[in-house]
Amino acid sequence: DAGITQSPRYKITETGRQVTLMCHQTWSHSYMFWYRQDLGHGLRLIYYSAAADITDKGEVPDGYVVSRSKTENFPLTLESATRSQTSVYFCASSERGVTFYEQYFGPGTRLTVT
């Protein structure tokens, strides 16, 4: 199916566990993004990637690791999950000319850390 997908949609994990959230897009967009959404904070950028093997930190990168070995995939790993990482995580993709074009968002992953 064309579009941007995220898996899993829901995840419960324990403090200290490693968890990986997957993101896959079929448009071959160069740019991909990970955001977290929390009440009172809106969307905050965790990491983004301009192309395969190129990643950069966003506003709240601590505790997260990303990789992008293929253009279509951009997994987000929480190396040792903490309760403060309980959130809804959104992946997005976009192209860019002189400026960014619209971002396409996935459906989100609701992560609970107990």
Added chain:
Amino acid sequence: SQQGEEDPQALSIQEGENATMNCSYKTSINNLQWYRQNSGRGLVHLILIRSNEREKHSGRLRVTLDTSKKSSSLLITASRAADTASYFCAKEGRDDKIIFGKGTRLHILP
């Protein structure tokens, strides 16, 4: 912080009325985009306005940008129940970083 701030945080209006939401920012931008988020869903792009544009229209949506005041507004005319959602502005700064605001929750009353 360059975060765009939406105002008001929440807005309830009667169906058929117009809804206006505002977004302010602190530093220069390349463009500003508006997104809608229905409950439990991802964001959907509505409209993009570049820094050299003052107004854009898309259907019942009208967006204005005032770079001297560092603010943008989103007007939804003739609101419908389906417009109930959260609306976010997203600014692309000169550093190419995209910052989302905290959003305005719009509720259309029947």
